Amino acid sequence: MKPWTFLCACDMQPGSPRSFRFRRQHRDNWETALRQLRNEDAELLLIGGDLTRDGSIHDFEFDEVRAELETLPYPCYAVPGNMDTGNKHSTIGHPRSHAEVTAEQLDRFARFFGEFPWSFTHRNVRFSGIYAALAGSGLPHEDRLWRFLEEELPAQSPADHHVMIMHYALFIDDVNEKTWDLTDPDHYHDWYFSIDREHRLRMFEAMKATGVKIVLSGHIHCRKLEQVIEGVRFLKCAGIAFPQWADRWPDGDTTLGYHRFEVSESGIAESFVPLEIESDSDEGYGPGGHPDPEERDYSLAWEEPPEEIVGMKSR
Numbered sequence: 496m497k498p499w500t501f502l503c504a505c506d507m508q509p510g511s512p513r514s515f516r517f518r519r520q521h522r523d524n525w526e527t528a529l530r531q532l533r534n535e536d537a538e539l540l541l542i543g544g545d546l547t548r549d550g551s552i553h554d555f556e557f558d559e560v561r562a563e564l565e566t567l568p569y570p571c572y573a574v575p576g577n578m579d580t581g582n583k584h585s586t587i588g589h590p591r592s593h594a595e596v597t598a599e600q601l602d603r604f605a606r607f608f609g610e611f612p613w614s615f616t617h618r619n620v621r622f623s624g625i626y627a628a629l630a631g632s633g634l635p636h637e638d639r640l641w642r643f644l645e646e647e648l649p650a651q652s653p654a655d656h657h658v659m660i661m662h663y664a665l666f667i668d669d670v671n672e673k674t675w676d677l678t679d680p681d682h683y684h685d686w687y688f689s690i691d692r693e694h695r696l697r698m699f700e701a702m703k704a705t706g707v708k709i710v711l712s713g714h715i716h717c718r719k720l721e722q723v724i725e726g727v728r729f730l731k732c733a734g735i736a737f738p739q740w741a742d743r744w745p746d747g748d749t750t751l752g753y754h755r756f757e758v759s760e761s762g763i764a765e766s767f768v769p770l771e772i773e774s775d776s777d778e779g780y781g782p783g784g785h786p787d788p789e790e791r792d793y794s795l796a797w798e799e800p801p802e803e804i805v806g807m808k809s810r
Contacts, residue, residue, distance in 0.1 A: 499758050500755060501537055502532065505713025506543070511555065512798040514552075514800070515549070515793050516548070516779070516795070517797065520778075523774030528752070529566070532753070539569050540572070541573075541658075543713035544579060544626070544714065545713060547578055550580075550604070561608065572624060573609075575662065580600040580603075581596030583690075596634070601629075614643075619654055619758070620658060620758060621653075623705075623707070624661070627661045628690070630690060645701050653706060658711065659709070665690050665710060674693070675689065708726065708763075709728045710728070715740055716740065717747045718767065719731040730754070752769040780796075
């Protein structure tokens, strides 16, 4: 078999100067990544969520990034991220409770980037994509997720390899770790970046049952050395927009970039492609993180917002 290549990119978050917040650094880094991706001799690109900065609020951010992805010389297959559709749910209040994922946001993402979860075979590899943060949400989309993992995937024709992409990491350190306490300031981010134990173990069993051998995840913006658990390779992928959580692991690397995978007779080999230039721009405006609705001040925008929000102080 002649070797061939697929790519994985996560956490682009370019934002838009028409929104209530914008960072030139994020846009610069996405434009650098896009130039590099256009020059890749690849057959497809997997996108592990956070295609937008405020896609959970603005359709125009989805429009813009979709148009940019259509300039690539190969197809793209995306799963949503929390900046696109909202965060994982909790049974108690927390600093990001106001930004938890909704059915409306999920359906909006699907209108721009297709229905999910999804699965297809290209050559000798099956690719599947899920939004794991649905687990525990109680949304109708959660039932669809479990049906996909436990009924539909097992019925698919087997392939030589099975690669799954998701936004949230399944776990932080180990698949059997506890559910992190989001009320503990020392472990809030462990909770925020991962899937709770009950749902995580159920997903892991489904992955093993359907022959998943590689699991790719974004969300953390920090690349970690591959972990192999019960024969499944877990890769926490680099971000493109900006780095974070640099001190969480001794082998963590916040260099920005994307991942290249070569498929050959001997298996699937991964390599990391750093951005040729990392922007150090401090230009921008508006709040970071997951702002409350009252913090959305469109008078700050560098470019005219869409007509439906012109003159609005908040949304």
